Amino acid sequence: MENHEKAQEQLIKELAGMRRRVADLERSEAKYRQIEKALQESEAKYRSIFENSVEAICQTTREGNILMANPVFFRTLGYDSYDEMARSITNVYNDLYVNPEDRQRIMEVVKQYGAAGRFRTQFYKKDGSKIWVSFSIWSVHDAQGKFLYYQSMGEDITELKAMEDALRKSEQECRGIFENAVMGIFRTSKDGHYLMINPAGARMYGYGSPEEMMQSVTDMAHQIYVRPEDRKTVTGLVERNGFIEDYEVEHYTKDGGTIWASVNARVVRDATDAILYYETISQDITERKRLEQRLSAMSITDELTGLYNRRGFLTLTQQQLKIETRAKQDMLLFFTDLDNMKQINDTLGHKEGDRALIDVAGIFKETFRESDIIGRMGGDEFAVFAINTTDETQKILTTRLQNNLDTFNDRSMRPYKLFLSIGVAHYDPETPSSIDELITRADTLMYEQKKGKRHFV
Template sequence: MLRSEAYLRAILEHSADAIVTTDEAGNVAEWNPAAEHLFGWKREEILGKPAEGIWEEPEERRKLLRLIEKKGRVIDYETRVKSRDGRSIDVSVTMSQLRDESGKLLGTIGISKDIRRRKRLERELKRLAITDSLTGLYNRAHFNERVVEEVERAKRMKHPLSMALADLDGFKEYNDSQGHQAGDGALRKVGRAALTTLRRHVDLAFRYGGDEFVFIFPEVELEAGRTAAERLRARVEQEVGPAITSSIGVATMKDGMSSRELVRAADLAMYRAKAAGGNRVHS
């Protein structure tokens, strides 16, 4: 028995993963050195305290306990806990019930792996997958997904939705005469103009392809959409004019309009702006 206890103590002491056991009441009964390192609390500080205290959302732990009651064990449950200083920590938790030889519930044992590095990498890969590397705006593939989502959301919430489609006037000539590096520099400036002009965390800006850009204005009627597009047109002219300007078409979703029809309406408005001489907003 003593050798067995010493063996288990050695596992707790030398495990690279945080191991936490709780008693039947949900209070911390064991807390190994890896748990001290991950969560920040010393063993003597946390023993006897409710284990819910280390979870960012206590309901997540209760949800996990309900799963364990059904399955006996849950493997690699990804969630967030919090450190002693309040930092959020992404972890993968494997947890099971502890029972004695008679089957009486004694508590739980949880093994937590720190997955912050993996989560950061996943977030960065996701960002790269939806971002145009030249301009920093969202890319065409992400637009194809988001436009459908935004149209459906606007219909569900009965909110207005406007869109602007911009084409750069004179870009081809500028690119041919000044070279691709200069052309790329102009596109980057247009991207910065969009990011600094539109409503942050509300409006959505995409590089549609080549020298075309598209912007989604949630909860915006046509006139407000035209105003936003005019601000953008003026900023583009300020950044890359007079050699390059922008023709922008604005459309607002009408009853029953699909995402494809909304794009088509903005596209037609953009061509009307081009036909009228460019460097203007049309709807």
């Protein structure tokens, strides 16, 4: 009996133990299911990120074989599917990198630091064309530290690279223009300090280098401007209008001498409209100003119109021709006459003819720039010498002259209209011509227009 009770008690203990083990197994299974569910969710989340990332993602072996790639990656390379890409790219060293040595350099960095960030290189696309990419790459290991694969993430920067190259080229071209310009180019602060000076600008004021001038001049108003108030006038005009053109001012040079400068300037502001700096292009016009002063003592002005007479025009243009030729600047010579001058004199008298000439002179002054030289060559003939011109200048000036002439005729109460014939000769500094040759060419073109009755009306 006693043995039976002991056997029964032992059986009960074993049964309780089995129940505990079953319970433990059930708890372990539940925990396993939770872990498995979490793992599935994690894998799904990773897969979603991998598949829907806006950046190209790729996994590769040490040997350069592709293990996985997301849609952005293979589409960036021009493939329609991962399988199509996998058939073409068997090894990234040989089939993907334009410069395989780039891959080797990246791997050396990753080997040393575990990752390489934002590396730029070129990849081949499906059609054989090349693209620029920027990507990061790092090595992935398991919990025991065993290497699994390299993972990279990046983007196509071909358009960005093209814009950067274009910007760099533009900056180099601008720098070349800045350094080699024959006129002085300056950037100055509001308080009168030089921020940038090109070599021609330094030479213009007698300094050996831009650096020397920037270090020497700390107060432009008193060290550069002969009349300090002119600095305030110039900056005031620029700030009000945004720019000034052909403003003539007298400046000091390094040795205390003076020069005359023709200034073109603009103001540069930031997003809040605060002034950042002024940009200025200056031309030394000392020779012209001295010549003008000498000519002022001579009979160079046409008494009737106030323009230069033939002598003044020829003297001034010959000197300007030398200056502009040295500066390699194109120029234009306009030669015109008043078509109906004889009819006005014959029918209305010479006094009315004089009024017509004065009106034509006024139209020329309104049409042409202050830097251009305008003269009455005699009788009803006029000439204009336009300096520093471009291919578009002739069209701009002739159109402006036509419009001003039409406006005058529409508003005039005179019993006649003004009609002009015109000829234009182009001066190319590479094939120099004299003023007389330019006048002859322009005069011939003018009479061809007059003869063909293609009057400038």
